[in-house]
Amino acid sequence: MKHKERGWAEPLKVEGMADDHTHILSIPSFAEEEGASPLSPEEIWQKSREAGVEKAIEVACEEKYFEEAAEFAEKNAGVFYALAIHPIEALAYGGEEGYRRAFEKMKEVISSHPKKLAAVGESGMDFFHADLSTLPFQRKALLDHIALANDLGLPLQIHDHGAHREVFSALKEGGAKKVVFHSFSGDADFARAVCEEGWYLSFSGMVTFKNAKDMQSALLASPRGRILSETDAPSLAPAPYRGRVNAPWMLGWTLRFMGDLLRLPAAEIAKITRENAQAAYEAWR
Numbered sequence: 001m002k003h004k005e006r007g008w009a010e011p012l013k014v015e016g017m018a019d020d021h022t023h024i025l026s027i028p029s030f031a032e033e034e035g036a037s038p039l040s041p042e043e044i045w046q047k048s049r050e051a052g053v054e055k056a057i058e059v060a061c062e063e064k065y066f067e068e069a070a071e072f073a074e075k076n077a078g079v080f081y082a083l084a085i086h087p088i089e090a091l092a093y094g095g096e097e098g099y100r101r102a103f104e105k106m107k108e109v110i111s112s113h114p115k116k117l118a119a120v121g122e123s124g125m126d127f128f129h130a131d132l133s134t135l136p137f138q139r140k141a142l143l144d145h146i147a148l149a150n151d152l153g154l155p156l157q158i159h160d161h162g163a164h165r166e167v168f169s170a171l172k173e174g175g176a177k178k179v180v181f182h183s184f185s186g187d188a189d190f191a192r193a194v195c196e197e198g199w200y201l202s203f204s205g206m207v208t209f210k211n212a213k214d215m216q217s218a219l220l221a222s223p224r225g226r227i228l229s230e231t232d233a234p235s236l237a238p239a240p241y242r243g244r245v246n247a248p249w250m251l252g253w254t255l256r257f258m259g260d261l262l263r264l265p266a267a268e269i270a271k272i273t274r275e276n277a278q279a280a281y282e283a284w285r
């Protein structure tokens with residue numbers, strides 16, 4: 001059997017990076033399972049700052065992390081937060097009632113922690129982990145999140161796993177204004193359609209994978225003013241560390257790959273995605 005490398009992977013330092021979608025609070029338990037030495041969320045953020053990550057959005061899309069994410073952002077310079085009920089989580093409540101209660105809880109946390117709230121997210125649709133029969137419920141939950149983001153005047157971070165068309169049509173139906181496709185997984189045509197709406201594409205470590213030709217062509221087809229960068233840690237560690245524990249300090253590997261594709265130095269693509277994030281997320285300015 002091939003030996004699988006475990007534990008933390010090496011950071012690639014690039015100045016001025018912006019990670020617009022990460023789950024730092026979920027990293028420690030994931031790291032423990034992978035046999036990495038223990039680090040607290042604060043230590044993970046500190047190490048990420050040393051690697052050049054200036055700002056990050058901590059995304060909590062499970063009820064148990066709502067309060068903690070808001071507080072983590074309040075206590076750590078450069079960290080902002082976003083809340084939503086992930087489509088798969090929404091389904092896990094097994095019905096309208098539990099989901100509604102969680103949605104109200106989310107709104108309470110948002111209103112009691114207004115300062116570092118950057119976005120609503122991640123909401124969307126997933127037909128990879130759920131079957132098509134769940135479409136009506138997933139659509140309804142997404143429409144709730146669109147309305148909330150519009151009310152708050154905040155961008156909505158979208159989770160789209162195997163649901164490009166369904167998500168796009170719900171966004172149009174719900175009149176979504178500010179939208180970021182997190183960990184964009186579409187092709188060049190879909191990227192163009194998203195950009196035409198004035199929305200953003202956030203690229204994760206997935207774009208570095210060998211089989212990600214569609215995403216790479218999406219990046220090449222996107223106007224420079226529409227692209228963002230993220231880790232989605234603890235999963236989706238970029239090449240050459242695919243499969244390892246991910247953390248915001250790994251963002252440099254993704255930016256270097258994106259830069260190579262666009263024939264730009266990593267520092268330049270870091271600057272582009274950072275400035276785009278500042279334009280997309282008012283809380284970051």
Ligand SMILES: [Zn+2]
Nearest residue numbers: 021059122232
């Ligand atoms: Zn995520």
